[in-house]
Amino acid sequence: xxxxxxxxxxxxxxxxxxxxxxxxxxxxxxxxxxxxxxxxxxxxxxxxxxxxxxxxxxxxxxxxxxxxxxxxxxxxxxxxxxxxxxxxxxxxxxxxxxxxxxxxxxxxxxxxxxxxxxxxxxxxxxxxxxxxxxxxxxxxxxxxxxxxxxxxxxxxxxxxxxxxxxxxxxxxxxxxxxxxxxxxxxxxxxxxxxxxxxxxxxxxxxxxxxxxxxxxxxxxxxxxxxxxxxxxxxxxxxxxxxxxxxxxxxxxxxxxxxxxxxxxxxxxxxxxxxxxxxxxxxxxxxxxxxxxxxxxxxxxxxxxxxxx
Amino acid sequence: xxxxxxxxxxxxxxxxxxxxxxxxxxxxxxxxxxxxxxxxxxxxxxxxxxxxxxxxxxxxxxxxxxxxxxxxxxxxxxxxxxxxxxxxxxxxxxxxxxxxxxxxxxxxxxxxxxxxxxxxxxxxxxxxxxxxxxxxxxxxxxxxxxxxxxxxxxxxxxxxxxxxxxxxxxxxxxxxxxxxxxxxxxxxxxxxxxxxxxxxxxxxxxxxxxxxxxxxxxxxxxxxxxxxxxxxxxxxxxxxxxxxxxxxxxxxxxxxxxxxxxxxxxxxxxxxxxxxxxxxxxxxxxxxxxxxxxxxxxxxxxxxxxxx
Numbered sequence: 001x002x003x004x005x006x007x008x009x010x011x012x013x014x015x016x017x018x019x020x021x022x023x024x025x026x027x028x029x030x031x032x033x034x035x036x037x038x039x040x041x042x043x044x045x046x047x048x049x050x051x052x053x054x055x056x057x058x059x060x061x062x063x064x065x066x067x068x069x070x071x072x073x074x075x076x077x078x079x080x081x082x083x084x085x086x087x088x089x090x091x092x093x094x095x096x097x098x099x100x101x102x103x104x105x106x107x108x109x110x111x112x113x114x115x116x117x118x119x120x121x122x123x124x125x126x127x128x129x130x131x132x133x134x135x136x137x138x139x140x141x142x143x144x145x146x147x148x149x150x151x152x153x154x155x156x157x158x159x160x161x162x163x164x165x166x167x168x169x170x171x172x173x174x175x176x177x178x179x180x181x182x183x184x185x186x187x188x189x190x191x192x193x194x195x196x197x198x199x200x201x202x203x204x205x206x207x208x209x210x211x212x213x214x215x216x217x218x219x220x221x222x223x224x225x226x227x228x229x230x231x232x233x234x235x236x237x238x239x240x241x242x243x244x245x246x247x248x249x250x251x252x253x254x255x256x257x258x259x260x261x262x263x264x265x266x267x268x269x270x271x272x273x274x275x276x277x278x279x280x281x282x283x284x285x286x287x288x289x290x291x292x293x294x295x296x297x298x299x300x301x302x303x304x305x306x307x308x
Numbered sequence: 309x310x311x312x313x314x315x316x317x318x319x320x321x322x323x324x325x326x327x328x329x330x331x332x333x334x335x336x337x338x339x340x341x342x343x344x345x346x347x348x349x350x351x352x353x354x355x356x357x358x359x360x361x362x363x364x365x366x367x368x369x370x371x372x373x374x375x376x377x378x379x380x381x382x383x384x385x386x387x388x389x390x391x392x393x394x395x396x397x398x399x400x401x402x403x404x405x406x407x408x409x410x411x412x413x414x415x416x417x418x419x420x421x422x423x424x425x426x427x428x429x430x431x432x433x434x435x436x437x438x439x440x441x442x443x444x445x446x447x448x449x450x451x452x453x454x455x456x457x458x459x460x461x462x463x464x465x466x467x468x469x470x471x472x473x474x475x476x477x478x479x480x481x482x483x484x485x486x487x488x489x490x491x492x493x494x495x496x497x498x499x500x501x502x503x504x505x506x507x508x509x510x511x512x513x514x515x516x517x518x519x520x521x522x523x524x525x526x527x528x529x530x531x532x533x534x535x536x537x538x539x540x541x542x543x544x545x546x547x548x549x550x551x552x553x554x555x556x557x558x559x560x561x562x563x564x565x566x567x568x569x570x571x572x573x574x575x576x577x578x579x580x581x582x583x584x585x586x587x588x589x590x591x592x593x594x595x596x597x598x599x600x601x602x603x604x605x606x607x608x609x610x611x612x613x614x615x616x
Contacts, residue, residue, distance in 0.1 A: 023419065024435065036435075043441060046434045073420045077427030079395055079441045084388035107450055108413050109480040111331065112381045119385030126354045127332065127344075133351060133387045142415055144452040144475060146482030167452060172417040174454030178500065181491045188496070192486065 001137050001163030002213070002235055003205040005099045006260060008066030014300040015260075015307065017101060017237070018061055019267025020089060021071040022050045026272045028285045031056070043078035047085035050075060054089040057271050060289035061296045062096035069101040069237075069265055090135045100137045101237060101263075105167065107142035113152040122156035138163035140215055140237070143192055150199060154212070157203050163211040166196045168227060171217025171240030180223075189223060190230055197231035209235050209260070216254060218246025218264065225253030228261065236262040241299075242269030248302045259307040270295045309445050309471030310513040310521070310543055313407045314568060316374030322608040323568075323615065325409060325545070326369055327575025328397060329379040330358040334580040336593045339364070351386035355393035358383060362397040365579050368597035369604045370404035377409040377545075377573055398443045409545065409571075410444035413475065415453050421460040430464035446471035448523055448545070451500055458507060462520070465511050471519035474504045476535060479525025479548030488531075497531060498538055505539035517543050517568070524562060526554025526572065533561030536569065544570040549607075550577030556610045567615040578603045 009015050024032065024046060032049045039045035058068065070093075075086035090100050106116045120139050123130035143150055143166050153164055169179055169189040179189040193214060200210030210233050216224050218240035227236070236254050240246040241264050254262035273279055273295035274288035283291045317323050332340065332354060340357045347353035366376065378401075383394035398408050414424045428447050431438035451458055451474050461472055477487055477497040487497040501522060508518030518541050524532050526548035535544070544562050548554040549572050562570035581587055581603035582596035591599045 021420065024433075032435075041435045041437050043432060043434065043439055046432075071416075071420055071423075073414070073416055073423040073427075076391075077423045077432045077441065078439075079427070079432075080388035080390075080392035082388075082427075083384075083391045087387055105416055105450075106381070106413070107415070108379075108381055109478065112329065112379055112411075115379075115381040115385045119381075119387070119390075124351060124354075124385045125332075126351065127340075127349045129349050131351055131386075133385065142413075142450050142452055144450055144486055145478050145480060146485035146487070148480050148482040170417065170453050172453060172456050174456040177454035177503070178452055178496070179454070181496065181499065183489045183491055188486070188489065191489065195485070 001157065001161055002209045002211040003207055004137065005067060005163070005235070005263065006205070006207050006209065008099050009260070009263065012064060012066045014065055015263050015303055016065045016296065016299055017067040017069045017263050017265045018057070018065050018270050018296065019069045019071060019103070019265050020054050020057065020271065021074050021267045022053050022271065023074065024049065026275065027053045028288050030286060044081040047075065047078045047081040051085040051088050055092050056289050057292055058093050058096055058098065060293040061270070062098055064293070064296045064300060065098070067099035067101055067263060068093050069103050071103040071267070087134055094135060100135065101165065102134060102136035102139040105140050105142050107145050107149050109145055109149050113149050117152045117156045121153065121162035122160055138165060140165045140167065142167050143195070147195070147199065154199065154202055157211050163213065165213040165215050165237040166192070168193050168196060168214040169216050169220055169223045171219045171244055171246070175217065175220070190226065193227045193230045197234050200234055204233070209233055213237055215239065218250050218254070219244055221250040221253050228253055228256065232256065237265065238262050239265045242266045248306050251303070251306050255307055264303060266299055270299065309465065309469055310517045310519040311515055312445065313375060313471070313543070313571065314515050314517065316407050317568070317571065320372060320374045322373055323571050323611055324373045324604065324607055325375040325377045325571045325573045326365070326373050326578050326604065327377045327379060327573050328362050328365065328579065329382050329575045330361050330579065331382065332357065334583065335361045336596050338594060352389040355383065355386045355389040359393040359396050363400050364597050365600055366401050366404055366406065368601040369578070370406055372601070372604045372608060373406070375407035375409055375571060376401050377411050379411040379575070395442055402443060408443065408445045409473065410442060410447040413448050413450050415450035415457050417453055417457050421457050425460045425464045429461065429470035430468055446473060448473045448475065450475050451503070455503070455507065462507065462510055465519050471521065473521040473523050473545040474500070476501045476504060476522040477524050477528055477531045479527045479552055479554070483525065483528070498534065501535045501538045505542050508542055512541070517541055521545055523547065526558050526562070527552055529558040529561050536561055536564065540564065545573065546570050547573045550574045556614045559611070559614050563615055572611060574607055578607065
């Protein structure tokens with residue numbers, strides 16, 4: 001998987017991943033009205049609005065960015081219809097040859113971990129028939145339960161050429177509460193970083209990086225710099241740029257000298273760009289995708305300053 | 309929420325929760341064939357088989373046990389149809405007045421955590437209309453991201469009388485890899501246990517326990533005994549009894565002197581009881597529910613030895 005992601009990053013000269021975390025208040029009225037006309041102001045209507053909105057976002061950015069990261073929580077809250085909108089979004093993005101990082105942050109054990117792995121990155125089995133259900137190229141995972149909660153996913157990474165990003169140091173204000181606890185002079189996030197680097201040796205690509213990556217928040221640049229050294233062959237999925245306060249300058253420590261090693265997420269900064277005051281004046285509601293596209297172009301330029 | 313769970317435990321004199329973690333090979337042929345006739349050997353067919361199987365399990369045990377714990381991974385692997393089967397299972401179990409613990413182990417931040425909370429234990433919002441989507445009474449969460457990943461759920465616990473069980477010490481073989489790391493003389497699971505106890509003070513019930521509980525594995529009785537002392541007002545959701553190797557003797561440390569404080573999960577031990585060699589001889593395939601019921605009765609008796 002990681003080779004495919006790196007190729008796309010190099011082809012687009014852009015290490016951006018666009019977070020597809022729709023909220024109804026991001027979506028222009030004409031898209032919502034069409035969806036509500038079909039399904040009412042219901043979870044099904046919301047799910048349809050998400051999907052139609054995502055398609056227009058994807059159309060606006062697919063030639064600029066290498067990857068998208070749908071956040072499953074936004075869809076899951078609307079039940080089965082929401083999950084179907086998540087899956088349809090992924091399928092549409094794959095038609096546009098985007099790499100898909102499913103932000104699911106699952107973490108469980110034994111046959112439960114296998115069920116998550118089968119559905120998301122492997123194949124769900126029905127009496128020997130195998131079904132690809134979610135179609136992600138890669139997913140995020142939480143490793144608090146230990147290696148046996150990760151191992152079933154690695155098996156599917158090897159079999160189906162998929163990838164993982166394991167939570168190491170997250171971008172939120174309270175992330176240090178557990179992640180920064182110190183064990184014999186080392187922080188928990190460093191210890192998990194070392195584990196992730198070790199696990200990753202099983203799934204090395206041809207370009208010096210593993211298909212098992214790490215989630216490392218842009219809001220903690222010092223920690224990111226430490227982790228970059230601990231795990232030189234691990235790709236970082238970096239949330240926290242833009243809306244959460246991380247700047248391009250904060251990202252320097254996430255990259256290696258080869259200009260690779262990190263893919264930077266922006267969600268609201270791109271998919272809600274049309275709601276910024278200045279953009280509201282410049283673009284009509286139906287032209288929202290122009291604001292979205294422009295924000296993706298500006299982010300690419302901003303990241304260019306970091307990686308040269 | 310915790311008051312309702314304790315009342316049900318006292319009424320049934322049984323601190324058992326039945327794990328509704330279906331797998332197709334647990335399900336009798338006649339149930340699967342009916343489902344496949346309607347939907348084919350597809351994810352939709354598997355989801356329908358899960359739901360019909362669950363209904364028969366619930367019918368067989370609802371007068372004996374206080375609660376059920378559907379494991380969402382098993383359903384999620386089959387996409388939107390699977391999620392709908394999960395929700396329908398919960399609705400059916402609620403009709404039978406069982407307490408529902410949704411085993412979802414989610415953990416995320418900010419608006420993402422809010423979306424999970426809204427969908428599962430709060431209300432999903434569509435243009436001001438509020439929808440109850442998943443109907444769980446309580447859900448499991450992973451706290452690796454810190455308090456701001458838990459807080460949105462606590463808000464919904466207070467507003468909608470719901471509960472949480474936060475992963476503290478899990479039952480799997482590798483659980484110690486991170487959870488048993490030592491920080492200044494204390495293990496990570498102890499530190500998280502203390503946090504969970506503190507968070508729980510916001511949601512105290514009237515019977516001495518909080519609606520914020522902890523997941524503590526039966527397979528680690530010494531750790532459970534330590535945690536029982538650290539968090540006297542926290543209810544434990546205890547996986548690992550039965551199929552994973554935990555015995556009734558191992559459970560002693562999970563309970564307080566009042567005979568309360570823990571609800572013990574069994575999944576395969578009950579919902580696949582009919583596949584045990586002896587039961588295969590004693591019951592026909594269509595009578596599988598008799599084996600299921602008997603195993604629930606036996607578990608109740610086994611737990612009686614522990615709590616008296």
